[in-house]
Amino acid sequence: MRLSHFALAACLFTLPIAGAATFPASAAVTVSELGDLSAMHTIVADTQALVAAKDPAGAKAKIAEFETAWDNAANDLRGRNAEKWDAIDAASDAALDAVRADAPAATSDMALTTLLAQLDNPGAANAAGVVTTDTSxxxxxxxxxxxxxxxxxxxxxxxxxxxxxxxxxxxxxxxxxxxxxxxxxxxxxxxxxxxxxxx
Missing domain, CATH: 1.20.5 (Single alpha-helices involved in coiled-coils or other helix-helix interfaces)
Known part of the structure; x- marks a missing residue:
């Protein structure tokens, strides 16, 4: 027998409470002018976990998934906001280079952390007082x-x-x-x- 709409809504309402502790941070939805970037965020977070686990081959394979997803979405994302796309793209280049070059784990972790921050808040990497533009x-x-x-x-x-x-x-x-x-x-x-x- 199918659940009534009320019963179904009640079940759905209780699920997040029961399972909240098991959801990884990367499952959070990341939405900006560029849209929902949560899937890309998850791939980068997974890459970071592989770096921490000292699995360079796995990290390289996972970051390649991000690169493919990012490149496939590039035209659409850049059309929405070129400046924010550029900010993420710069962080992406640095992360790709670090992971693929077998950089020290701390270096790759830092590059991936920067990329995650850019995916969460594009263009905010220089908000800590580093001025990169003139007054215009x-x-x-x-x-x-x-x-x-x-x-x-x-x-x-x-x-x-x-x-x-x-x-x-x-x-x-x-x-x-x-x-x-x-x-x-x-x-x-x-x-x-x-x-x-x-x-």
Whole structure:
């Protein structure tokens, strides 16, 4: 016999209460101007778990799933908000590079954490006081951001090996995009590096 609408609603209402403790954090729905990114968030969180479990082959396979999903959705997402898409894409590049290069676990974990934060709140990675645009919202010349990063690096306290490796990787990505006259993404990488070293 089929449940009545009332009985069915009552069952559904009680399910989250009974099972709330078993739901992983990655199951949370991530919605922004770009839409629901929760499926991609889950893939990245799963990749991070594989990194923590010291399963590089599994992590590489899982991050490839994210790359495919991200690339397939690129045209739609960029059309919704190009700036926010760019912010996630920059973090995506850094995470892909770290996982595929067999970077130290701490470096890959940090890159994946940054990507998760961008998926949750696109474009907010530089909200910690790192200015990457002028007053009109135009990206700063990447040469200026590189100079800011190097000045911050000179003032930073001694860094552990994992942080130094991650900062160097972000600097390299920034230089690559700067040489391609892509100020926006170069600035994002340099801004992330400045935040990372905490100067």
């Amino acid at each position: 919202g135009k990206p700063l010349p990447c040469e200026d951001m590189l100079a800011k990063y190097r000045a911050a690096q000179a003032k930073a306290a001694s860094l552990d090996d994992a942080t130094r490796t991650k900062a160097a990787a972000l600097e390299a990505k920034g230089l690559e995009r700067c040489n391609a006259d892509d100020d926006k993404r170069a600035d994002d990488f340099f801004g992330q590096a400045i935040q990372l070293i905490g100067a």
